[in-house]
Amino acid sequence: MTATTLFEKLWQAHLVEADTDGLPAMLYIDLHLVHEVTSPQAFSLLRERGLRVRQPSRTLATLDHSTPTTPVRADGSRTYLDTATEQQVDALIRNCSDFGVSLHGYDSPDRGIVHVMAPELGATQPGMTIVCGDSHTSTHGAFGALAFGIGSTEVGHVLATQCLLQHKPKTMAVIVRGQLPVGISAKDLTLHIAGQVGVAGGTGHVIEFRGDAVRALTMEERMTLCNMSIEMGARAGLIGADGTTIEWLRGRRQVPQGDAFEAAAKHWRWYRSDDDARFDKTVEIDAGEVAPSVTWGIDPGKVIAIDAPLPALSASNARAFEYMRVTPGALITGVRVDVVFVGSCTNSRINDLRDAAAILAGRRVAAHVRMLVVPGSERIKREAEAEGLDAVFRTAGAEWREPGCSMCLGMNGDIAKPGELVVSTSNRNFEGRQGMGVSTVLASPATAAASAIAGVITDPRRYQQEAAA
Amino acid sequence: MSGVSSITSRSVALPIANIDTDQIIPARFLTTTSRAGLGRHAFQDWRWREDGSANPDFALNRPEHAGAAILIAGDNFGCGSSREHAPWALLDAGIRAVISTAIADIFRSNALKNGLLAIVVSPLEHASLLAAAGEALTIDLRAQRIARAGHAPIDFTVNSFARQCLLDGVDELGYLLARQDAIARFEEARP
Ligand code: SF4
Numbered sequence: 171m172t173a174t175t176l177f178e179k180l181w182q183a184h185l186v187e188a189d190t191d192g193l194p195a196m197l198y199i200d201l202h203l204v205h206e207v208t209s210p211q212a213f214s215l216l217r218e219r220g221l222r223v224r225q226p227s228r229t230l231a232t233l234d235h236s237t238p239t240t241p242v243r244a245d246g247s248r249t250y251l252d253t254a255t256e257q258q259v260d261a262l263i264r265n266c267s268d269f270g271v272s273l274h275g276y277d278s279p280d281r282g283i284v285h286v287m288a289p290e291l292g293a294t295q296p297g298m299t300i301v302c303g304d305s306h307t308s309t310h311g312a313f314g315a316l317a318f319g320i321g322s323t324e325v326g327h328v329l330a331t332q333c334l335l336q337h338k339p340k341t342m343a344v345i346v347r348g349q350l351p352v353g354i355s356a357k358d359l360t361l362h363i364a365g366q367v368g369v370a371g372g373t374g375h376v377i378e379f380r381g382d383a384v385r386a387l388t389m390e391e392r393m394t395l396c397n398m399s400i401e402m403g404a405r406a407g408l409i410g411a412d413g414t415t416i417e418w419l420r421g422r423r424q425v426p427q428g429d430a431f432e433a434a435a436k437h438w439r440w441y442r443s444d445d446d447a448r449f450d451k452t453v454e455i456d457a458g459e460v461a462p463s464v465t466w467g468i469d470p471g472k473v474i475a476i477d478a479p480l481p482a483l484s485a486s487n488a489r490a491f492e493y494m495r496v497t498p499g500a501l502i503t504g505v506r507v508d509v510v511f512v513g514s515c516t517n518s519r520i521n522d523l524r525d526a527a528a529i530l531a532g533r534r535v536a537a538h539v540r541m542l543v544v545p546g547s548e549r550i551k552r553e554a555e556a557e558g559l560d561a562v563f564r565t566a567g568a569e570w571r572e573p574g575c576s577m578c579l580g581m582n583g584d585i586a587k588p589g590e591l592v593v594s595t596s597n598r599n600f601e602g603r604q605g606m607g608v609s610t611v612l613a614s615p616a617t618a619a620a621s622a623i624a625g626v627i628t629d630p631r632r633y634q635q636e637a638a639a
Numbered sequence: 640m641s642g643v644s645s646i647t648s649r650s651v652a653l654p655i656a657n658i659d660t661d662q663i664i665p666a667r668f669l670t671t672t673s674r675a676g677l678g679r680h681a682f683q684d685w686r687w688r689e690d691g692s693a694n695p696d697f698a699l700n701r702p703e704h705a706g707a708a709i710l711i712a713g714d715n716f717g718c719g720s721s722r723e724h725a726p727w728a729l730l731d732a733g734i735r736a737v738i739s740t741a742i743a744d745i746f747r748s749n750a751l752k753n754g755l756l757a758i759v760v761s762p763l764e765h766a767s768l769l770a771a772a773g774e775a776l777t778i779d780l781r782a783q784r785i786a787r788a789g790h791a792p793i794d795f796t797v798n799s800f801a802r803q804c805l806l807d808g809v810d811e812l813g814y815l816l817a818r819q820d821a822i823a824r825f826e827e828a829r830p
Contacts, residue, residue, distance in 0.1 A: 186821050191799075192800055198825055208722065211673065215812070252670070257672065303723075320745070320748075321723035322723040323749065323811075331812075331819070333822055335814070369718055370718070370743075373741060400719075405745075489655065580666055601662060601684065602684045
């Protein structure tokens with residue numbers, strides 16, 4: 171038998187109808203994740219056509235994008251940005267109840283950012299196809315699942331038929347060899363790869379992250395990596411299932427338990443590329459070269475090592491320099507920071523909060539800096555509070571918020587002011603992403619925390635070494 | 640959706656690379672639960688100044704480009720968020736076709752489902768279209784050809800299934816619903 175890629179295995183296992191000349195394949199979807207922003211028009215479509223949700227049990231909804239992260243009032247009510255955001259949340263609550271979809275709303279201990287809470291529940295499993303009306307659905311690829319973002323019309327297609335029409339993408343291997351240096355996080359690796367591949371390098375492809383440095387990552391770190399595949403233009407990101415995947419899933423609510431788990435695990439292990447599998451495109455990365463990395467421009471492909479000088483001015487980057495108000499050829503360290511955001515489906519998991527807390531412990535956020543720490547889910551919030559991380563953040567002068575997407579896209583009103591610069595652990599630094607006229611520097615939780623303390627963009631190794639000394 | 644077979648209009652250039660869907664429609668306008676009325680906010684932060692007045696430097700605001708329905712955009716158009724609000728906003732703002740050297744996967748898929756043509760041309764052809772921005776173009780979807788006065792026509796391809804859906808004005812949901820038996824068989828055969 172010929173060697174097969176993980177992507178090919180996933181694709182073949184879900185073909186209701188294979189693609190033929192010109193006709194797209196009909197792909198069966200195992201898990202459909204739903205949130206309040208991209209679903210209302212899809213539920214309207216179902217209503218207009220008198221359709222029902224074909225598989226409510228394969229559909230899972232949560233509230234995350236437009237929900238407030240400010241404290242819940244004593245009577246349990248929340249302070250929304252405006253009536254539109256509140257109505258959007260209410261619409262999802264109503265749609266889920268009308269169509270029999272299970273919703274992890276405010277009353278659920280499992281509510282959270284859709285790409286954080288679904289893996290926590292064990293809803294995300296190797297060998298699945300997973301979609302959501304959200305481009306960062308690629309996160310779930312970390313489990314050896316084919317997971318990708320879709321538009322609202324397609325959300326309607328999946329609700330009504332549990333299927334999608336798809337043209338087969340190409341495959342791309344990103345092989346990360348060697349070992350990450352001590353203190354270098356998965357986010358640094360992810361940004362580094364985004365810088366190498368570029369924002370369109372993966373267009374039309376599904377990226378599989380491979381190599382010993384990828385195998386060495388924890389599940390949380392793998393999620394950070396797959397999360398940003400879309401920032402490389404890729405349709406999805408993948409990592410083959412292995413012992414790390416299986417142990418992480420053991421005991422989670424929606425996975426089989428006991429002997430059934432062992433049987434499932436045996437099946438899951440098949441979801442990896444065969445040794446000699448061939449890819450349409452391959453990029454090699456040396457993990458040993460990765461430094462704390464940050465973006466400096468207005469797309470996630472403009473990445474530098476934090477201690478390297480900014481590039482020279484050119485026709486293709488002039489717009490980025492103008493918007494970011496940084497100097498060609500200068501260092502980015504020392505640039506004044508106004509806001510620091512630790513959160514988003516890229517970096518709001520417990521390990522991310524620990525990384526930030528390790529640097530903030532015993533120190534204070536600079537007086538002119540506003541720092542928001544937003545856990546990715548209710549579960550992470552509880553876990554962090556049990557460890558006392560919330561106290562570390564509060565004592566350092568940071569705000570400890572309710573779970574949600576928050577400043578990652580600022581739909582709920584968590585934004586910065588025009589002209590401000592945000593060091594953010596999220597995934598997009600597009601113009602205005604965190605508020606009109608706001609500049610975003612993407613970074614790891616450690617870099618974000620170090621920059622909050624110093625009040626300027628700062629190499630986290632400065633504080634990490636202090637701690638070690 | 641009504642069918643699309645050809646579009647004739649003047650072009651307007653937005654020669655910025657990597658225009659992401661946050662630029663096409665910023666997140667703060669995604670709170671809507673309908674598809675209508677987003678055109679006002681297409682390219683909001685480039686098009687309107689903080690006081691609400693039109694930015695006279697922005698191409699789409701210039702009187703000579705009024706009514707232009709064909710957008711020639713810089714490389715890699717539509718990257719970023721999967722929000723279908725982006726093609727909804729462009730269509731509502733009168734844009735019916737976008738031409739670039741590369742168009743991000745999800746945006747292209749969303750665009751075609753809504754009757755917004757997303758067309759990829761070679762870098763050379765792209766440069767020539769940009770240089771002649773403002774000219775009248777006819778995009779013939781059936782022939783997959785862009786006709787220009789005084790220039791050689793430009794051929795392009797749109798995947799045949801999407802093209803047929805656009806020409807016939809049918810949507811994919813009908814196609815999927817017609818295959819419910821196959822879906823049921825697939826579901827039954829699963830372990
Ligand atoms: S945290 Fe950001 S990227 Fe992730 S789902 Fe929310 S808005 Fe999207």
